[in-house]
Amino acid sequence: MKNFLSGNPLARNAFWMVLGQALRLVIQTLYFIEIARSLGVRNYGAFISVVALVAIVYPFGSLGSGSLLIKSVARDKNLFSSYWGKALTTTAIFGSLLLLVVLVVSQLALPPKIPHRLVALVAVSDIIGLNIISIAAQAFQAFDRLIYTAAINVMISAGRLLGAFILIAIIPHPSALQWGYIYFGGTAVVATTAWLLVSKILGSPEFNWHRSRAELREGFYFSASQTTQTIYNDIDKTMLARLATLEATGVYGAAYRLIDVIFVPVSALLASAYPNFFRMGVDGISSSLTYAKPLLLRAMKYAGLMGLIVLLSANLVPYILGAEYAATAEALRWLAVLPVLKVAHRFLSDALTGAGYQALRTVIQAGVAIFNVVINLWLIPSYSWRGAAWASIASDAALACAIGAAALVLSRRSRMVFVGAMSDVSADLE
Numbered sequence: 010m011k012n013f014l015s016g017n018p019l020a021r022n023a024f025w026m027v028l029g030q031a032l033r034l035v036i037q038t039l040y041f042i043e044i045a046r047s048l049g050v051r052n053y054g055a056f057i058s059v060v061a062l063v064a065i066v067y068p069f070g071s072l073g074s075g076s077l078l079i080k081s082v083a084r085d086k087n088l089f090s091s092y093w094g095k096a097l098t099t100t101a102i103f104g105s106l107l108l109l110v111v112l113v114v115s116q117l118a119l120p121p122k123i124p125h126r127l128v129a130l131v132a133v134s135d136i137i138g139l140n141i142i143s144i145a146a147q148a149f150q151a152f153d154r155l156i157y158t159a160a161i162n163v164m165i166s167a168g169r170l171l172g173a174f175i176l177i178a179i180i181p182h183p184s185a186l187q188w189g190y191i192y193f194g195g196t197a198v199v200a201t202t203a204w205l206l207v208s209k210i211l212g213s214p215e216f217n218w219h220r221s222r223a224e225l226r227e228g229f230y231f232s233a234s235q236t237t238q239t240i241y242n243d244i245d246k247t248m249l250a251r252l253a254t255l256e257a258t259g260v261y262g263a264a265y266r267l268i269d270v271i272f273v274p275v276s277a278l279l280a281s282a283y284p285n286f287f288r289m290g291v292d293g294i295s296s297s298l299t300y301a302k303p304l305l306l307r308a309m310k311y312a313g314l315m316g317l318i319v320l321l322s323a324n325l326v327p328y329i330l331g332a333e334y335a336a337t338a339e340a341l342r343w344l345a346v347l348p349v350l351k352v353a354h355r356f357l358s359d360a361l362t363g364a365g366y367q368a369l370r371t372v373i374q375a376g377v378a379i380f381n382v383v384i385n386l387w388l389i390p391s392y393s394w395r396g397a398a399w400a401s402i403a404s405d406a407a408l409a410c411a412i413g414a415a416a417l418v419l420s421r422r423s424r425m426v427f428v429g430a431m432s433d434v435s436a437d438l439e
Contacts, residue, residue, distance in 0.1 A: 093215075108132050354409040381400055
């Protein structure tokens with residue numbers, strides 16, 4: 010085992026990420042159960058609707074700095090201090106501006122009954138704090154030192170679980186706002202710890218903001234891609250809070266959260282492989298797709314198995330979360346197909362990104378995000394959380410088909426160009 014891990018970087022990194030994500034999976038499950046049960050379906054619905062709204066603008070808080078860091082440092086380690094400093098400076102500037110945007114938009118997008126202080130606490134935690142944590146994890150990812158990436162990911166979940174235990178010990182049934190204060194405090198502690206860890210192990214940042222137009226454009230594409238992904242994943246929670254009820258938001262949000270937990274091991278594999286997509290992508294889309302294929306097939310088997318388990322065990326949810334969440338069992342059965350669909354488009358999307366087609370990936374995701382919003386506007390008022398579930402399935406299926414078609418067309422075009430070039434070389438030699 011030791012020789013295998015030392016001789017296979019991807020296996021070693023995947024091992025650490027899976028180990029870290031397994032621990033995180035246990036922690037997140039306990040955290041989710043504690044928060045869902047103590048808040049109750051209504052307060053949980055209020056909290057998850059705020060998190061979903063903030064998540065839409067969260068990627069623009071760093072303007073793709075983490076992905077640019079991985080791309081650049083994976084190819085040249087000497088660039089780390091510069092890109093680490095750029096990432097922190099960019100997050101401070103853009104994150105502060107976005108805080109104001111969220112506070113204004115929340116008054117229109119969320120029900121009046123949700124406190125503005127809760128929005129502010131979640132916005133500061135995620136737009137600034139969570140971005141710093143994510144960039145710190147990506148810094149170690151760029152150096153293929155994913156043991157630290159896994160540790161940082163575990164820290165954020167452990168911090169929130171500890172905060173939940175402390176809060177519930179003091180106030181057995183807290184409000185969404187009271188949980189917001191704990192959420193903010195835990196994020197602040199982990200963000201500071203992650204910053205210090207990166208600076209000590211990898212090097213101090215060189216603070217500057219200067220970026221070329223090409224980097225700004227690419228960073229925008231990375232952020233837009235994440236935002237569009239968040240829209241078709243999470244905008245339905247915010248729309249449910251506004252167009253339906255907080256109870257419906259809690260039922261659906263709990264089911265979707267369980268799907269996210271199931272997807273954690275796949276996320277670990279994607280994180281381990283991400284730098285390699287950029288390295289393989291230097292040789293074109295065919296190379297990155299060849300790299301993606303065996304990983305996709307393994308992940309697809311896992312996703313199919315977990316989807317089946319979800320279908321068979323969904324009725325256990327009310328026994329774990331409480332009778333208020335009885336409808337979550339039905340929601341979970343509807344969403345059981347999502348892990349398979351997400352595996353299909355996530356690996357193919359990273360293959361496009363690694364080969365330099367981030368702009369195309371972003372355009373496709375933006376189209377699906379618009380589609381998701383439109384059908385949610387139609388379905389949610391009539392069918393509540395069931396409409397949101399149907400919209401999610403349709404959106405992920407559409408994205409898988411569109412990304413798959415783009416990858417196929419680009420791969421075929423790449424092979425035709427290669428064959429044509431070889432023909433020209435042969436002609437010249439003759």
